[in-house]
Amino acid sequence: MESNGASPSIALPLLALSSFFFALAVSVPQITEAGLHCNNSTEIVTSNNFSFRAVMREISESVADQRRGNYSVTSPPPVVYGLAQCEGGLIEMDCPLCFAEIRTRIPRCLPNFGQLYRDGCFLRYDGYDFYNETVDPTHDMLNCSSNSTVPAERATEFSERVDRVLRYVLAKALQNGGFAVAGEDAPEGAVGVYAWAQCWSTLDAGGCRVCLENATSMARSCAPGEEARAMNAGCFLRYSTTKFYDLDSRGSSEVSITKAVVPIVVAIAPSAAVVISLVLIGAWIGYKEYSKKKRVQNSLMQLRASMSKFRLYFKYETLEKATNFFHDSRKLGQGGAGSVYKGILPDKKVVAIKRLVINTQQWADDLFNEVNLISGIQHKNLVKLLGCSIEGPESLLVYEYLSNKSLDQVLLVNNATRILTWEERLHIIIGIAEGLAYLHGGYGVKIIHRDIKASNILLDENLTAKIADFGLARCISPDKSHLCTGIAGTIGYMAPEYLVRGQLTEKADVYAFGVLVLEILTGRKNSVYTQGSSSILQSVWKHYKSTNLAACIDPTLQGKFLVLEASNVLQIGLLCTQASMELRPPMSRVVEMLHDKDQVVPQPNQPPFLNASVLFDISSSRSSTCTHGY
Ligand SMILES: *[C@@H]1O[C@H](CO)[C@@H](O)[C@H](O)[C@H]1NC(C)=O
Numbered sequence: 001m002e003s004n005g006a007s008p009s010i011a012l013p014l015l016a017l018s019s020f021f022f023a024l025a026v027s028v029p030q031i032t033e034a035g036l037h038c039n040n041s042t043e044i045v046t047s048n049n050f051s052f053r054a055v056m057r058e059i060s061e062s063v064a065d066q067r068r069g070n071y072s073v074t075s076p077p078p079v080v081y082g083l084a085q086c087e088g089g090l091i092e093m094d095c096p097l098c099f100a101e102i103r104t105r106i107p108r109c110l111p112n113f114g115q116l117y118r119d120g121c122f123l124r125y126d127g128y129d130f131y132n133e134t135v136d137p138t139h140d141m142l143n144c145s146s147n148s149t150v151p152a153e154r155a156t157e158f159s160e161r162v163d164r165v166l167r168y169v170l171a172k173a174l175q176n177g178g179f180a181v182a183g184e185d186a187p188e189g190a191v192g193v194y195a196w197a198q199c200w201s202t203l204d205a206g207g208c209r210v211c212l213e214n215a216t217s218m219a220r221s222c223a224p225g226e227e228a229r230a231m232n233a234g235c236f237l238r239y240s241t242t243k244f245y246d247l248d249s250r251g252s253s254e255v256s257i258t259k260a261v262v263p264i265v266v267a268i269a270p271s272a273a274v275v276i277s278l279v280l281i282g283a284w285i286g287y288k289e290y291s292k293k294k295r296v297q298n299s300l301m302q303l304r305a306s307m308s309k310f311r312l313y314f315k316y317e318t319l320e321k322a323t324n325f326f327h328d329s330r331k332l333g334q335g336g337a338g339s340v341y342k343g344i345l346p347d348k349k350v351v352a353i354k355r356l357v358i359n360t361q362q363w364a365d366d367l368f369n370e371v372n373l374i375s376g377i378q379h380k381n382l383v384k385l386l387g388c389s390i391e392g393p394e395s396l397l398v399y400e401y402l403s404n405k406s407l408d409q410v411l412l413v414n415n416a417t418r419i420l421t422w423e424e425r426l427h428i429i430i431g432i433a434e435g436l437a438y439l440h441g442g443y444g445v446k447i448i449h450r451d452i453k454a455s456n457i458l459l460d461e462n463l464t465a466k467i468a469d470f471g472l473a474r475c476i477s478p479d480k481s482h483l484c485t486g487i488a489g490t491i492g493y494m495a496p497e498y499l500v501r502g503q504l505t506e507k508a509d510v511y512a513f514g515v516l517v518l519e520i521l522t523g524r525k526n527s528v529y530t531q532g533s534s535s536i537l538q539s540v541w542k543h544y545k546s547t548n549l550a551a552c553i554d555p556t557l558q559g560k561f562l563v564l565e566a567s568n569v570l571q572i573g574l575l576c577t578q579a580s581m582e583l584r585p586p587m588s589r590v591v592e593m594l595h596d597k598d599q600v601v602p603q604p605n606q607p608p609f610l611n612a613s614v615l616f617d618i619s620s621s622r623s624s625t626c627t628h629g630y
């Protein structure tokens with residue numbers, strides 16, 4: 001199954017199916033990565049190449065229908081052969097998930113050919129007809145676990161068990177059309193062995209035998225290691241001491257050598273004994289039911305997580321069309337990481353699509369992980385990331401669309417058309433504080449934004465602040481030259497310890513937030529570039545010392561604000577911009593102070609007055625003049 005633009009439409013049928021499948025099986029998704037081999041010798045295909053795209057599209061559709069597919073394009077060049085397959089032990093539900101996972105790894109290999117193994121599925125695309133290939137001395141992989149928990153005196157016995165199970169799974173797979181699982185539970189004090197074998201569908205029976213015979217003898221050499229994976233050109237074989245597949249769920253292909261035998265002893269016994277055993281049997285059945293329910297619940301949660309991931313994929317073509325092929329008239333802005341376009345999805349939903357300038361392979365991986373992480377984050381004060389496309393010629397991020405402008409366009413532009421009232425400003429400040437507090441821990445993971453500034457705050461129609469561009473700094477920073485969200489941050493908002501020593505903690509965000517508060521209240525940009533002119537930090541601090549804070553409030557408000565309230569918020573801004581990061585309050589504390597108007601705001605220490613000429617040098621060597629929006 002491929003990515004999908006109108007993503008919910010794909011998830012819903014899956015969801016409907018899930019209740020059906022859970023009645024049958026409890027699955028542990030078998031989709032962790034097992035191996036990857038990229039042909040790095042020549043540059044052969046690119047992801048927007050006609051052949052490559054045609055092959056990927058066809059095998060995606062075929063995998064969705066039949067769990068496997070092979071397709072090739074021999075003209076125009078380059079020649080591309082593709083093969084993908086979900087393995088027999090993978091339940092229906094997990095096949096699209098596994099395939100989606102594997103597809104996102106392709107950028108690792110592009111523009112070269114690649115061979116990607118997961119525990120439950122496989123994908124290969126290459127420049128020649130490899131469909132009949134069984135073993136390949138140069139590329140076959142054997143991964144033995146280095147660890148053995150098998151005690152030395154048991155090693156021989158264990159190796160024999162491995163041998164038995166592997167012979168059995170091989171024989172069964174050959175009888176069974178290329179797939180089987182087999183297992184042997186262990187007697188008291190020893191470990192069991194479980195195995196899974198799968199040939200690719202393009203091999204005939206003879207080829208499958210050659211491949212699996214090789215794979216089993218390779219894997220056997222890993223014993224007494226507790227786990228092995230043989231990844232051959234034509235098949236995949238795994239054994240493990242943990243039962244990594246679910247016996248109950250695959251009745252027909254399942255083979256179990258030693259069945260647990262539950263002896264039922266029927267005896268003529270006193271009626272009391274009969275009653276007791278009935279009760280015990282009842283309790284036992286109840287317990288089995290209970291633990292099964294529990295397992296269902298656990299795997300449901302896992303699946304939800306995987307599904308929400310799955311919904312994140314967008315087809316490149318869909319987004320291309322949504323933006324009218326990135327037409328200039330759709331352009332919303334130019335950010336540091338790329339330009340942003342307004343897009344209309346097939347279901348008429350309006351989104352903002354960010355086209356990223358950097359698109360290296362390693363980076364696409366990082367991006368994907370990051371997207372997975374931050375897409376789970378939902379907060380009213382954070383711009384929502386809807387998904388991404390990373391398989392096309394360039395990486396795209398899809399965000400919710402906000403009709404209003406960014407804060408700097410509303411606040412800091414001379415002759416701005418609207419003047420924000422005091423209440424609106426306070427609403428915006430509280431929104432930013434809550435969004436940041438959430439990023440700093442409300443979600444369970446701590447995310448440091450690194451680039452809080454007016455242009456990264458978007459406003460919706462109710463003037464609710466939404467923080468944009470969070471979470472991506474980590475994967476963008478390796479390439480500083482392109483971006484303003486990397487180490488450089490934005491001069492004027494950068495905490496002294498970060499600027500001078502590169503020391504990054506969430507307190508750097510607190511500092512930037514403090515600067516932003518002072519900007520919003522004074523209506524002035526924190527200019528540090530112009531020699532001689534004092535920064536707003538300096539002038540607010542001066543007013544604070546002369547206990548006349550309210551005098552720095554934006555004159556365009558014409559005094560329409562409560563003096564005490566305004567002084568308190570300014571003082572909070574000063575608290576956040578203190579030179580010592582230990583003294584700056586955490587964002588959760590800031591939120592409390594903003595909400596509780598009766599609280600006494602602590603006395604701030606002096607903010608750092610950084611030497612403008614020093615900053616000038618830094619700013620010219622690091623580009624940090626981007627404007628964002630998204
Ligand atoms: C790379 O792919 C080409 C064409 O498929 C093949 O001839 C070559 O042997 C491969 N080289 C490596 C190192 O995988």
Ligand SMILES: *[C@@H]1O[C@H](CO)[C@@H](O)[C@H](O)[C@H]1NC(C)=O
Pocket residue numbers: 040041
């Ligand atoms: C390319 O492949 C060769 C042999 O397969 C390997 O030795 C080399 O490390 C690879 N280079 C990269 C950059 O992956």
Ligand SMILES: *[C@@H]1O[C@H](CO)[C@@H](O)[C@H](O)[C@H]1NC(C)=O
Pocket residue numbers: 043044045046048049050051076077078
């Ligand atoms: C596909 O990519 C190759 C190499 O990058 C290039 O030579 C070829 O012209 C491309 N073909 C098409 C149809 O884009």
Ligand SMILES: *[C@@H]1O[C@H](CO)[C@@H](O)[C@H](O)[C@H]1NC(C)=O
Pocket residue numbers: 070071072131132202203
């Ligand atoms: C898939 O592979 C089989 C076996 O090699 C081959 O006969 C068939 O033509 C292939 N199908 C496509 C669409 O390439």
Ligand SMILES: *[C@@H]1O[C@H](CO)[C@@H](O)[C@H](O)[C@H]1NC(C)=O
Pocket residue numbers: 135136137138140213214215217218
């Ligand atoms: C399995 O195939 C590989 C080539 O992929 C070969 O080097 C190895 O000797 C074979 N092993 C056995 C036991 O046949």
Ligand SMILES: *[C@@H]1O[C@H](CO)[C@@H](O)[C@H](O)[C@H]1NC(C)=O
Pocket residue numbers: 034035143144
């Ligand atoms: C072998 O598998 C383990 C996980 O099972 C993985 O961490 C490791 O990187 C793999 N080794 C190779 C060489 O692929």
Ligand SMILES: *[C@@H]1O[C@H](CO)[C@@H](O)[C@H](O)[C@H]1NC(C)=O
Pocket residue numbers: 146147148149
């Ligand atoms: C090896 O096993 C020990 C104990 O079972 C475990 O603590 C350790 O993390 C394992 N190491 C690896 C590389 O799996």
Ligand SMILES: *[C@@H]1O[C@H](CO)[C@@H](O)[C@H](O)[C@H]1NC(C)=O
Pocket residue numbers: 132206207210
């Ligand atoms: C595939 O290889 C086997 C030998 O391993 C051979 O008998 C068979 O004819 C081949 N099939 C095709 C379609 O090339």
